[in-house]
Amino acid sequence: AQKITQTQPGMFVQEKEAVTLDCTYDTSDPSYGLFWYKQPSSGEMIFLIYQGSYDQQNATEGRYSLNFQKARKSANLVISASQLGDSAMYFCAMRDLTNFGNEKLTFGTGTRLTIIP
């Protein structure tokens, strides 16, 4: 079964500094997709960035980049120049298949990021 591990329950970072949120995954499928979502206190899951297992380059989206190390099965999220609005829960997720072959997302337990002014 696929599994996502986020080992940092909480992080405190000074505003304008870069921050790395860790994510490791476990799968035996050669084809998979990895997502990062941000969940503010309002509850909505906001898509940040995606990395496909066959993508040759690490994904980037504005201030977000994904440090994808396939051999180590890690997909860490890097946020550059953090802002107060970045304070939220961050979830790593993997697209996998259910036993019936339907797609779903498997999430980690999340990291609560707090940006300090």
Place this chain on the structure above:
Amino acid sequence: DTGVSQDPRHKITKRGQNVTFRCDPISEHNRLYWYRQTLGQGPEFLTYFQNEAQLEKSRLLSDRFSAERPKGSFSTLEIQRTEQGDSAMYLCASSRGTGTHYGYTFGSGTRLTVV
């Protein structure tokens, strides 16, 4: 693209009562998912619709739970005889297809508290 809407945002109910939540997906998305998120955890898959057909239900979805998606548009999730363990955030997501990173748009969720 008006996003995925969920109603209500919050629901407090007494144990044993029935509750129903609604999800309006993005109009051109034919796939709809329900997830449940308990405190301190990531969301967990509950059920999946392709158009109006419910193609899969997780083992997390007990017999007290039922979901529908009439006409392949909005969806409802009903919980009968609620229990305190049902307290959670219920998230709806929709998707236009599979295998792409644009696949999943989530709503803001319905937070259920059973007292």
